[in-house]
Amino acid sequence: MSRFRLSAIIVPTLLAASAPGAPGAMAAETVKPKVMVITMFGSETKPWLENEKTATRIAVPGFPKEYPDVACSAEGLCVLTTAMGYANAASTLSALIYSPLFDLKQTYFIIAGIAGVDPSKGTLGSAHWARFAIDGSLRHEIDPRQVPAGWTDGVLALGAKAPGEKAQWGSGTEVYRLNEKLLQKAFALSRETELTDSEEAHAYRAHYAQEAAKAKPVVSICDTLSSDSYWHGSMIAESMANWATLMTQGEGSYCTTQMEDNATLTALRRGADAGLLDFDRIGLLRTASNFDREGGDQTPVESLTAKSGGFGPSTVNAYRVASTVAKAIIGDWNTWANGVPGN
Template identity: 55%
Template sequence: MFFKTLGLGVLALAAPAVAMAQPIAPKVMVITMFGAETKPWLDNLQLSEKVAVPGLAADAPEVSCNGDLCVMTTTMGFADAATSTAAVALSDKFDLSKTYFIVAGIAGIDPSKGTLGSAAWADYVVDGGLFHRIGKADAPADWTSTIVELGAKAPGEKQGWGAGTEVYEMNKAVLDAAVAASKDTELADSEDAAAYRALYTQEAARAKPGVTVCTTVSADTYWHGAEIAREMAAHARTLTDGKADYCTSQMEDNATLTALKRAANAGKLDFNRVAVLRTASNFDRPHDGQGAAESLAAKSGGFGPATENAFRVGNAFAQDIVKNWDRYEAGLK
């Protein structure tokens, strides 16, 4: 306690200075979307420091940390993903200037590109909702898709205008490092998943789960079926001049990346330190002889392996960053 002098020589008590807590500077921030994706991280790592962040969802209000790694949960969908990610990315409770971000969650998968439990690191992240759409019954008879890009006049034409958040190309150096660190990870599987994948004829669908690279498509709408999947794949190719190879579908990633990009533009983080991982909990279309509605409602056995493998594969990269910080600290070019 100390004194200060007021006018006319009167002494008064002055409040002691309050020490500001040092912001947490994790080497890795893991972003999950709901509790079952978060649970393996909390169960397997010592993340005893809980940091409440204003702006996070009421049912996921804290970021869990240790000295090197933190895990946050956005809750599902574009609105929650963007809002929660922005809350953490802009919070003064963290110094994220050198942090690597790993988005780690589950997805649907194209059976020609992978199987239940497979892990796919994203090379491109494409928004599967920002376009024009005309129902098949109302579209011209010669149209091959119900999707028309923004500002275009027919399917397959390039965009005339856009929001600027339709496509994110991930840093190849970080992507390569993620694959190298995780490609030999032992993946979880289940008898139910093995039995269900055996119903498919595609070689990739019938194989055991593995680690791969492909394009993920984001949409608030949980779509399902071969026809929509083909349209989404074509949409991704159109937006990337044929570079995107669609394989997984999920409900958050463009929103999450947009929040991170805004924070990067504000000088809070480095957008070149972001990786997106999605693991397959279900196929995005039915097998031969199965209807789309039946496929959507099916218990494929992939949910458990997918949530576990999002941790195993994501953590393999996270621990590589932590253990080899001298290589990662300055960024991967």
């Protein structure tokens, strides 16, 4: 995993009209990123640092010790790493949003990370732009060994009396719907991106009968499910699919699963409510590093612990797809500065 090891230096940059500063000096003006890429751990960040000229490092108080700064290019691309899980994601984004070092009012945010994938909707290395982000954890659960007769599982919405009933109360962070206009634009810009694959991933797909699982990786639109728990297996996955449908009132159907996005989006929502950023300028991309359940000839444990060959392609493809959109935004900033363009 890559790790930023640079001192707290903000160097002169074309990102803002700041006066040259000596090492350790603060910038004369805040930085105004055109695109802020959000990754969750070092292997997701690595392709950005290797392929983009992000020479400027801005240390941000409140960032995790292992990822203490934002890396920015002179053109307006910035990349940060939250560290994994809800607590890290929300804390890091909050530190960014309320830092005086940045002006994010016109910034486009692209969450670009890896995920598990439903084999009926994607394959190893595939890339999926999300319309809905659904929290898979804010609910009641009864141990499967104590589930009443007739129930499909022990999962209930908050305040409900049986599976399938709508929630009676909640936190307000259970479901986020991303800007459809930006979603469609991002997909149109990136759908033909050349995706990498691996021989190991190609061989591993033989465990699965689903056509999507056996296919080569592609770019698509589908929803993502968040949970701090790294769950795995077909029975849990079926329950999670039902949950995603319930929480989106039948509009959503998850295909990727990850450990941060609803927390990240909550921090961004709070920032938007405070007038510090535009929630309509958020794109959410997840690429498949593994299947979220076992293949036909496996147990869940065998599947969970297997080396599927999807990790390498997923980290590379997250960069390839997301950077295509980021570069389109930065390269035509006069068009994008005032909002997502039409056609």
